[in-house]
Amino acid sequence: MQSDDQLNTVDVLDPAQLKRIESLHRGFLYQHLYGVGCLLLAQAAGVKEVLVELDEDIELSTDAGRVYVQVKTRSQPLMPGDVAGALERFEQIRKSHGPEGRSGSAKFVIVANQPLGRALQEQVDEEKTPSDLTYIYPGSKAPPPEYLPPAWVKLEEAAQWCVDLAEKLQFSLLSPSALTWKMAGLVMLASAGGNGNAKHVFRTSDLPGLFEQLIVQLQDFPTPPASYRPQQNEPALVSAERVRIICGLSGAGKTTWAAYAALHSPEPCAYYDVGDLPGPAIASSIVRELASKYSQKDPEGIRKILLPGASGYEAIRAFDRFLEQAQAPLVVVIDNAHRVPVAHLRDLLNATRHIRFTLLCQPHENVRELEAVMTLRRETLLGWDLDTVARVASDAGAFGSAQAFEELRTYSGGLPLYVDSAVAVAMSEYGGDIEALCVDLGQQSNVVETAQEVILARVYDGFDEVTQNTLAIVSLADTGLTHEEVVRLLSATLKLSQGGAAAAIKKIQATGTVEVFGAKTLKVHDAVRTLGLRHLELMGEPVITEALVALKELLIRSLEKSRDVSRFSLLTRVFIRLHDVMTLIGLAGEELFYEMGISVDITSSLKRALDADELNPHEAFWALDALVFSYMREGRFDEAAEPLSMMQQLLDTHGFEAREQIAWAMRKVLLASDQGRADEVEQAVAYATPKIPDPDYRRVFDYNHAVALWKLKRHKAAEAMCEKVVNEYFEILGLTPKAVMGKNSDVLWEVIKRPPNVHEHIKHLADALEVYAKAREGQGLKAPLQRIHAMKFYGMVEGYESIVRVGQDLADEFVGIKDFVGAKEVMEQHVLPVVTGAGLIGRLVQVRSQYAVILARCGDHQGAISEIRRLDPYLEGVEDWQKQELHGQTLLIGSIISESRRVAFRSQVGAVGRNEQCPCGSGRKFKKCHGT
Template sequence: MENFNLDARQLARIEAVHRGFLYQHLYAAACLFKAAASGVTHVVVENDEDVELVLPGHRIYAQIKTRGSRLIFSDVEGALGRFAQIRDEHSAGRRSGTCQFVVVANTPLGPELAERAVKANWPRDVTLVYPGSGTPAAPLPEPWPTVDDAFDACRAAAESMPLGILAPETLVWKIAGRVMAASAGVEPNPGHAFVVDELPALFEQLVVQLQDFPAPPLRYRPQDKEPPLVSDQRVRLVVGFSGAGKTSWVSQTALHASNRLAYYDVADISGPALASSVARELAARMCGSRGGKLGEILLPGASGTEILIAIGRHLAEDGLTATVVLDNAHRVPAADLVPLVCASPQLRFLLLAQPNASTARIEATLGISSEPLLGWSNETAAAEGLSLGCHGDYTDYERVLKLTAGLPLYVQNALKIAAGSYEGDIDRLCTALEERTHVVETVQELILADVFETFNENERRAVGALSLSDVPLSQAEATTILKRTFDMEPAAAAGAFRRLRTTGSIQIFGVDRFKVHDAIRPLGRAFLVDCGADALKAAREVIRDLVMTALPLDHDRQRVFLLLRMLVALGNVKPLVQMATDELFHELGYMEEISAFLVEASASEAVAPEDRFWALDGLVFAHFKEGDDTDIRNKLDRMDALVRDNDLGLTERLAVGMKQMIFAARNKDVATVTKTMAELSRVLPQTPQHLRVAKYNYAHALFELGMMGECVAGTLDLVVEYYDELGLRLSDVMGNNPDKIWPLLKGDHSHTDDLKHLADSLDLQSKALKASGGNPGLAPIHAMKFYSMAQSLDSFVRVGQKLVDDFIGRNDYIGARDVIERNLMPTITGLKLAGRIIPVRSQYAVVLAYCGAFDAADAEMARLEPYEGGLDARGQWELRNQRSLIAQLRENPPPPQWQMPSQLGGPAR
């Protein structure tokens, strides 16, 4: 067959980057199903056009277009130019036969294009087809609106084929996978062409391969960052507990792989017989229908290794490789795998195993490292929860993943329990599992109980005590915990750690840091509780002490959360109250962990008045920060009463006075603000630090009262003072990132508070300027820099979101997208600021819409939909509002993108 290509470089680019395009691949698959009956001899994909159908003396060129709105002329203009070139090739005789051109679209034509297509100057050999338009040639299927419709049509075509027990949807996915491989110029169709006469053999080959594999789940949800089934690596080992989804993953990915595949469950095959059993089955599967080749391979008396060598030789002759999946590989001695996997470089092996000592021996014997399946992501768990009628926000699903290690079977079972026993409330389910008050035993507990039963007493104690920590600990820390909890000697502890590592029950991080696997932790926690209250308390106390000791050197966010949980569980009021009064504590998102505890402590007569006061102070600060006035007046009155009734000191008087002043300003109570200002001025210590804090609070009160000019003046003075205190000039900050600013700070002491307060002053100044109709200039950007340097992450994200809105307001959509992609998204995902993830991502969807990326915007909002039911009323309103705005932008595009004036370096006009 003649195989033409106008531009070899274009073909090379296509082969390098062609990925996905599922609608197009399914359309090509539909053409393959129709080919034999319609006289087509070859189907070519991604050559000069997306799909080319070759008939005797005739060739049809089809360009596939998928759009979210009606097709317009600019969508097809490029295709018309290529069609003209191809037409010239046929006219000049460089290509034989006649030609026909078709643009296949999933949406109807726009009015202007429809008008053009019926004019006399429209090329008569070019047809535009779309759903409902019919088809201009028998070999061409009529297009469908969606990928789902395309798949249904292909499945219906596959159902008419004599495929025995093979599910038609399985064949569709395999054919689509072959089309994708051919589009990229990958074996076994490097020429991009399918020969129709060879299709029966191809279908038979796929049937034989796929009948080997277990049936995939009816509704498969992919795991996070799934590895490919086929790779260039000769031998791979994928490890996971029962319930990790190994078999489901391999059976699902086999549907979309175009390579030769075979699957064997080796659980019941004896080690010495492994090579022979696999070799003979593999020969029959791969060469059974290829004339005399099977006889050449299965020679009388040939050993399993010799048969595998012969299979490899025949694969090499055809330029092919094959991937063999061995399930339950941990049931086979490692030494018996060696002759199997080393027989031929044309045979690649994927071993599926559960973590145990045998798996560790396989790694050592074959010189490979295991690959874990990472489990479901938060989004996937939320989508599954929605399908089961559950409701929860991002944080709730993060708790589910912690409790189940994200292993699909365990997550799914936990969500089913939530739906059946907790009215779909994910928060209630997680609380019950964490507090061990659930009454329905989970699949996770049932399956992993068998693993836990194989541990000796020291190993159980190690898992039990360390199960309280969800962050990696050093071996020295873990050994200390076991010594103080169970009086276990270091040598015994080390022995337990070694054995637990071989079973996969502990995960290693770096050189010597490890933690109990999340899937095992619930069983360890149950064991520790059964050991009695003294053991539980001792384990909590030693973890608390270790984390507090290391915290000044290792201010790891997850370790802080661990410390907070230990303090709450032990009822340690004072350190918690001290933390709650630290502004950075609120900025890093820790308040949510202890707010309920602070509410309880603030109301308890058993707690010292001073501690009750500061517990209330932390709660009021959180209310102010979130813009929530709920119960603030009551809390402030209680704080004032504690000061008066217990003769508390000046620090307490200033703290409650400043907050009373801000609250009064919010309520436009000028008299109270004036009175409080005067009272505070009389007692305020005349130190620079106290005066700056007071000036900021006065400026904040002025802002709340609507006195924007006075607020701007006050914050301007503050900004100058803080710059001087830090030893900075404005030119030091202009155009520089934090890493360039750090070395310029005055002295060598910590400037965290001053950096935070400078950022606060810049932020307040920006808000006041905008409220009065002014332009804040670079103040918001500089505030973000200083918030970043002070690790004030919550304010960093908050100001960043407002900056994004500012960019949108002046039609700089590219700038808005840059801020959100380069600054906000990495911060919230990297530090798992769960409370900010949904607001920032929904804002990102809107920014994408402003940039014209409507499909990406819709996809982002679709990924957030499962969380909607778990949000409060305000959060649900925000999502609905963002969704509505995206729809409006699609129908009524925004003004053009702002362009920098040419005199400032923008494009010349």
């Protein structure tokens, strides 16, 4: 099994360099784990010392002499060139052993994670290697010496071997996994000559004490789960900062993070939960706990620290000097530090200068005060990302679409305890259906409470009425509002003065349930918003309506200044809550609304209005038009037929004007072409053509006609019509294709003309360029430039959906001409960031499976396998055609990797007769093995 490590998709200047760096560190970790294995074997094998990173990677000192070990990690079988440098260095070391040099004999070992290539294997089989040289590799016939571990293929295998051996040490207070990773950290530190270990040496006589020391460091930490799942951008436990605050709601996973991080820390760590201990007793309690752990190393020194009559602060100050003089680092994790009065916590921290402290806190006024008096800034755990939430749910047996998992992540804030609890409720009450659970959570109708609701309800109920009401009102916004906007919202809804509203904001910030972005933008934490909205329902419908109207007005005012997708999405939901049907009709018919990646169900509101028969004929026509447009945008053409027929009935009854008649004709053209009915397309075109009032209408209609021609596979005619439309839009904007070359979207904004409705013109130009490219593709021609230009223009108007769609087509076009690197760059630089940034969760599976195939074509086989396996949790929630597509992509990746390995193997072994035995050692003929 390959690992499920998260694929690194961060924006880097040189992805190839990143890959080299990752490979380098994998090699270092393999070497460090091999060193751990040597330490675990040392006592029983009679090894006196284990040295790391001196003349060789690892050296073992025995009574007979010294063993020099070179560790190699490769992706292919070991070739002579891989070991040439090591053999030269072995010869120099060999000469250093003699009467006037190093005492004892010298033995040399090359350890590799891959088998020997044919040339090296022949040397070993024919005994052409030096007698003092041994190769250890997977599948080797001879077992390794008793003082050396075997060669492992993968890091997971290496870690598990060390853990299995550590279990035999029978230290009941320390898990084998903890011992393994702590030892790996110490080997890494010794390799760098750190922690006073300038000689890079571990003496076997010191190992029992070293193991015991590690037990002392970790025995008080809570045991982390066996399969720990890191949070987003998780911080390291060891930091250059002497005092750190890790702050988060109960259930955020702070203690688990600290316990897991301590397992991998190369420095000693101690854990202390202050609980309800009185503030004045904190210092003395901590120093006695810590000092007792060091008493075996220096009992006299510890006795001097614990002098009778010394205050806790004097003792901790003395202990701090003791550690500093001994050059002994120490990280102290204090849990529930928010319960300690700030004055006592400040005195504890100020009494030390060497010990580093990590304070685990829940949101509390004490934390804000401590930040102020100690000039500190809290760090927060960001919760699990979407992939992790999906994996947790899938592993528990739950299922859902990517959108459902995203709703669960948003509802729970991604906090581990809340996610686990919600998944448990889904399994027990909803048959594992995450989507059904989220629907009920959104409507506050779930019967069984989650841990989140139980914990946070207790917190929420403890707030005073003003704080509860303020949080409820601000919870209406799922995006950040400025301080001034919140003041206006509270003033209008709760009838507070500006000063009173500002005071209320300070009160909710003090609760720690509000996230602050930058200097002035704030939002209620996602995990708390549900309780806030529940409380809002209790405040009564008049208050809710007043709050929605006030929120609508301030959002409209802000959107007039800047186009913020998150705010536009929120405003749309406000319109739905206010039952503003006419505004919703206008939004549902706007292409740019869908382009911005806004996931809001307007169609259900329009259906309710139509079913209630509360619209006049003209309003009903445009409501139906909006439904048809929405269905067609989503590819649901079969559902568009009925509302389109109803539009025609209204036209027949009421006539209406040219605008309505042309709108119906355009929808009819698209539906008929999707059904392959060319005659109906031409009839609708003939019906509309005389009614088109101006060039703007003409261009839009011609574009839709071109789409129909493309669907009917009349590609040449579609290309010609698109080319005409494209040229007209270029002229309107004052551009030429040549002028667009080499310019990004922001630069184009500076050079274009700005006619009325400029956003619509830009969007229509991009649409026409896309169909132009498809029409050329249908003729077997290429059009990468048109797609690149289309993506630029979509970017200018925030057409996120179309950027992704065209980007995927462009990547496929690059794959078609075998420019796999170009395809990878398109996905990494233009498609994946937009899917993530714009929240296009519905496209996540399709885009990432395509990216996985491209990674495989680029030779990043591990990355391709890892990426495609990260999509496993989403499989149950996708439609059948998506499952088939994902299955096909998985098979294609396997085929690409197999072919690549065959080609690489043939290149390595050279010419081999088809009927000869395959050099891989399978025993089969070459033609039936790697020769196929």
